[in-house]
Each structure stands twice: as C-alpha cells, then as structure tokens.
Amino acid sequence: MTATRGRIDKRQAILDAAFTVFAERGYDQACVREIASAAGVAKPTVYNHLSDKATLFRSALRAAADEVGAVCAAAVEPLRDAADVPRALTETAQLLLAACSDERPRALRRLALSGSTAFPELLDEIQDATSVRLRSALADRLARLTLAGQLRTPDPDIAADQLLALLTGVLESRSRLGSRELPAAELDTIATAAVRTFLSAYGTPGETPEPAAGPV
Amino acid sequence: MTATRGRIDKRQAILDAAFTVFAERGYDQACVREIASAAGVAKPTVYNHLSDKATLFRSALRAAADEVGAVCAAAVEPLRDAADVPRALTETAQLLLAACSDERPRALRRLALSGSTAFPELLDEIQDATSVRLRSALADRLARLTLAGQLRTPDPDIAADQLLALLTGVLESRSRLGSRELPAAELDTIATAAVRTFLSAYGTPGETPEPAAGPV
Amino acid sequence: MTATRGRIDKRQAILDAAFTVFAERGYDQACVREIASAAGVAKPTVYNHLSDKATLFRSALRAAADEVGAVCAAAVEPLRDAADVPRALTETAQLLLAACSDERPRALRRLALSGSTAFPELLDEIQDATSVRLRSALADRLARLTLAGQLRTPDPDIAADQLLALLTGVLESRSRLGSRELPAAELDTIATAAVRTFLSAYGTPGETPEPAAGPV
Amino acid sequence: MTATRGRIDKRQAILDAAFTVFAERGYDQACVREIASAAGVAKPTVYNHLSDKATLFRSALRAAADEVGAVCAAAVEPLRDAADVPRALTETAQLLLAACSDERPRALRRLALSGSTAFPELLDEIQDATSVRLRSALADRLARLTLAGQLRTPDPDIAADQLLALLTGVLESRSRLGSRELPAAELDTIATAAVRTFLSAYGTPGETPEPAAGPV
DNA sequence: TATGAATGAGCTTTCATTCAT
C-alpha cells in the first residue's frame, strides 16, 4: 500500500512538474531532464511512468484540463435556482473571470494551441473538458431560467456562447491574450458590462438595464 | 537597382517561406534548412539576410501581423458614414469573421501565443498591429456613430471590445480554437446574432431588435 | 528437493531463453528484459541466477556448445568398426551435414564469432566443445581404420580436417554462410562429393573411386 | 577540385575509420563518436556523409568486401594458362591462404555474420563480392584446364568449392575461426595437403600424387 | 526467493550556426 501510494505520488508529481515546466518553456524547449528534476526523480523514472515526451505532454495537459474544467463548471452554479438573475449572472461572471485570469488555464490554452499541429486530437479533448463542458452547463442554466420566465433565450446555446464571449473574449482582448495581469477593478468592469449587454439582449423586460449606468 | 530588387525579393521570399514553415511546424520544430529550401536559397543565405532563427521568426511574424492588421482595419470601413447602421454592422461583422477564419491570422495567433515566453515583446507588437489597431478603429467608428445619434455607446472602447468578442470570441468557441472550419452559414448566424445582441445593448430605440427573430 | 528442482528448472529456462533471444538479436541488441520475459521470470530473477549479462551470455553459449558438440561427436560413430568404409563415411557425412544445417549450431557460431572481441576466451571454449572435439573423434576413427588397412591416412589429423572441410566448408559456401537453407538433395550431393574426394586421397586402392560417377 | 578532393578524402577516411572501429568493437559496441574521432572529423560530419550508423556500417563493409574480393580474385591468376598445374595450384593456394589470414577479411566475415540478423541483405552482397566471385573465377580456371586435358573436373563448380574448402575450411579450423594466427609453415602444410588431395581427385593420371609424400 | 520501481550512464541523432570558397 505504501508502494502503491509511492507510485501514485510519483506519477502525480511528474505530471505536475511536467505541466509547470511545459508552461514555462513550451513543449519543445522543455526538456525531460528538467521535468524529472522538478519532480524530484531521475529521468528514466519519467519514462517508466509515461512512456514518451509526447505522452507526458498529453497526460499533463489532460489532467490540467480536468481541473480547469471543474473550476469553470462550478462557476455556473450560482445560476441554479437563482432568485435574482442579474445578481447571479454577475456572480458567475466574476467567478469565470477570476478562473480565467489564473495562470493555469492560460497556460493550458497556450500549450494546447501551440501543440495543436503536433497533437491534433489533444486540442479537441481539452476543449471538451473545458470550454464545451462550460458552455453546455451554462446553456442548461439559461434554458432553465428561460423556462422559468426569468430570461428570454430562445437559443440557449447561442446565448451561452455570447455570454462567455463577452467575458472571456473581452478578457483576452484586455489582457492582450493573457500576457498581462488585469487589476480586479477592471475585471469587475468587464463583468458588469458583459452582464448588462447580455441582459439587454436576453433579459426579461423588468430586468433589462439601460445601456449605461445612468442616462448618458 | 536590379541587384537591390533581387535582394529585396530574396528577403521577402525568405520571410514568406519562414512564416509558412513556422505556421506548419511551430517555432522549434521548424528548422532553418527547411525554411531555406522553401525559399529556394541555401541555408547561409538565410543567415546573411536575417541573422538569427529568432530574428527570422520575429521578422516573419511582424510582416504577417501588418498584413493581417490591414485586412482587419479594412473591415470596419463600412461603418464610416453609414446610413443603415445595422446593415453596416452586419457587413463589418461578416468581413471580420471571414478575415479571422483565414489560415494566416489563426497561425499568427498560435505562433505569437506559443512564442510568448521566448519572445515576450513580440506578442505585444503583434497585438498592437492587429487587435489593438482593430479595436481602436472600431471604437472610433462607434464614437462617431454615437455622436451622430445612430448608436448609444457611452464607452466606445467597451462597446468595441464587446462587439469584437461577440464575433471573434464566439467564432473561436464554435471553431474550437480555430481547429475546425466553419461553414459559411454558421458564420452568418454568428454575425447576425452578434449584431442583434450588440444593437440590443447599444442601438438607438428604433433599431433595437427583439431577442429572437420570431415570437419566443 | 522440489525447491531445488524449481530453481534448476528456472535457471535452465533462463539459459534457454537467453540463447534464443541472443540468437535472434545478437548480444548487444538482446536486452535482459526480453530474456526475462521469454523465460517467464522478472528481470531481477535473471540477475539472481546469473549475475551479469555477460555471464548470462557465456553460460548460455557454453550450454549450447555442449549440446552441439554431443550431436557432432555422435555423427562419427558409424565409423567405429565399420565394415563398409565408404558407406560409413557417407553416413557420417550425412549426419554431420544435417547437424550443421540446424539453426542452433549456426547461431552458436555466429554468436561466438561476433562476441569474440568482447569475450575472447569464449570462442576457444566453444571450439573445444564442438569443432576440436569433433575433429579429434574423427581423427581417432580414421587412425583406427588406417591401422586396420581400410584407409590410408598417414596424418589422421590432416585427413580429419580435410574431410570436415569438404563437408562443412562446402556447406558454408553453398548456404552462403548459413543464410539460406539447402534442400536435402543438395546436402546429399555435397556428402557424396566429399566422400569421393576424400577416398581419392585416402582410400585403399580397391575403394578409390573415379573422379566422377560416369566416364569423363 | 580541392574541395571535391577534400570531400572524397574525408568520406574515405570515415569509411576506413568505420571499418577499423567496427572490426575492433562490433557493430553495437562501436560508437559513432569513436569512429568520427578515428577519422579526424566531428561527429555530425559523419552523419553528413553517411546518414545513419547503419548506412555507415553497410558502406564500410561493402567497400571492404570489394577490396577483399579483388585480392581473392587475383589469387587464381596463376591458373591462367598454367603449364605446371600442380605448381600453379600450389601458388594459388598459398596466395589464398595468405589473403584469408589477413585481419581485414577475417573481420569482414565476422562483421557480416554477426550483422546478418540486423542487415539481412548485407551478407549476400558481401558473399557475392568475395566468395561467390572467387569461386566463380576459380571454377572458370578449372574448366579451362579440364578442357585442355590438364585436369579432370567434370563439375568445375563442385571442384572449386572443394578446393576452396580444403584451403579456407582447414584454415578456419586450424586458426580456430580465425582467432589465432598461424605460422607460415603451417599455412604451407595446409596448402600442400589441399593441393595433394585435390589432385588425387581431379588430377590427370600423370599428376596424381600419392596420398603422402613418400611411401608410408 | 522473486519482483516492481528507480537510477546512472551512454548513444544516436538533430540543429543552429560558422568557415572557406
């Protein structure tokens, strides 16, 4: 049992170290020696657990994608049985922006994208575990709220795409593809603006806000 | 002069070949020999014109960024002195989606992002030449139209960001980070939905559409 | 005793597997893991029984050499107290050619020869157990037959060498160093021709044949 | 021209060094670094000229085989238009034994044999360039001499095989597969005995010797 | 005794880069 634990621990340590090093250096510049050293094991141990550099890459990214996906999926929970939809939307927006501002998901996107030619199937897997899963969960919530008369999203999939775009798309643009950190205030601005625009399009009449806070 | 032209032509051929090969293989996997061969010159000739592999990469991406930026900037021209704003917005949306669906800008994003750790300043340069330039041009148009009473964008920068996000963000999501081609009809759907949502938030009352085309 | 037998069996299984794998891959390309796997044991078990890869090699080849040597020595038995010398010689010739056409002795030669730089003493040991032993036994028989007036071999050692050369040397030549299988008919041709030539030189007058079967 | 010479010289130097190192260490134990160092070039230069370690091996052995084959073929020249056949045979025998006693052909055989599993086609190529070529040339001479009434070899191919076996086969046996050097006197003994046995079988009546020099 | 796990050493190969022409 100790042995098994040791094996599991070591494998996990290798995957963690791999993700860190890959995130720092990129796939090609990352060398297995550095990953092994970061994991505190010898190089062949890495090959014992994960047969290839490519396999190492795929496994590390898959594991990271699962974690990121879980965080993102959790962000739409406030929309479940929400009484105050604008408030719940804002909360979800803030959770998502915070999640996407983290270094891990940004590195994940970067690595998946840059490795997309060498690992064509990996991008899809990661998208499934993160974006698709998130959009699907969000669309479910929007559909429920529409059924409940609290929103008007005739096509919840498009609405979900748009809400996510208003959040992550603007975040990407503002953060210059994630290369600069945004202050919390700016994140809030993005969230507020996204929710306002979203509700302009999909809110029920009573909840639709004016384009700007006050009269221009 | 002929000599100079020959030199210029050769340099341009090298840069073109470099972008192509980098786009196919990524920075590290691309080897100078293949670039030289694609450009029809010998390896040392590449080094004569562009001293480094890194310099070669930077130069090729800068050139591509200028081209992409020009195409994007042209896409907002329909908004200049537009009589029918919804129609002009739709046209701009379609131009932008078409431009972003092309292989070159996608490769440019991928390369800039994956090279962002090794070439930190490059990402910013490219963003300036493409996204920032585009957003700025768009914000200009939105401000003018707001002044003219044809739109209501109290903060044109945010409005521009959101319109772009509704287009490119959704495009990215639907195309799975650009890994699959979208049919023209889906591009039109995205454009239409983006314009509708944008006008819900920022259109003048007479132009604000219903959330969906028909009755809910 | 059961335990001892188990141990012996395991050791034998390892040696057998080792010879097979070495014969297939050569010394260097053969990896201990594959040998262990072919023997049905774990890698460290191999090291428990035979301390080194080199020891493993030597032991496997020695065991094979003993077997091959026994088979070869048995081939000269027809010459013991032979009444019809040509017939006995032919029988011996056929037995030897059959023995040398087998895969095991060929692999043994190949391995001993290729390992001769790394294991200089091994070649001699194997030669002693096979060729030298065979030549010696054959020379003994020839000497006895000469004493009995049935042959004329003033130097039985040379005569033995020549008979063996006429068999195995021609076999090697025809089989291209053992790389191609010879049909049984060709083996018989070789045996017949060898015996005829041998008897031309060393047969008693009554038994000396014409160079060819029929008239020249 | 100097450049071309330099290239040719370097390639030849690499091939020579390769054969030497392969002969010393065997294919697997030989490392490219040592070959490069023996050739006086850097490791990548070896790869520039001969793309693989395998290619390097094949090329080095082919070149050596051509040289060895030429030497062997020259050894049968004394049989061309020979007046004194026994003397010419003896001369050829001595030339062949000397040639086969050299280190190069022995290493060639060893390497070809040990590499026969990894390079199956190579053994045949080498046999063609050496043994087959030699046997063919020898059979030609024997056929001519038989036509001229100076020998009686109804099947010159078999006779050639047997003569070669009486020489190289016995040489191999005596030298323990080439692992020990034979003194010149022993080589002469082998040659004399081989010629005597050969002439017993294939000589014309006037030239057929007694089994041993004198009466027993 | 037998084994899963771990490691130190080493090899082939590739590549960016520089000379010499």
Added chain:
DNA sequence: AATGAATGAAAGCTCATTCAT
C-alpha cells in the same frame, strides 16, 4: 552575395543494474 562543408551543443530514449519489499 551565395553556398557546401563542418561543428559544438544538446536532447530523447534505452539499458544494465540495484534497492526495498
């Protein structure tokens, strides 16, 4: 200016061998 040839450096991967159970 352009190129064939050469090289220093580095990385992925494998293997024989040893611990700890």
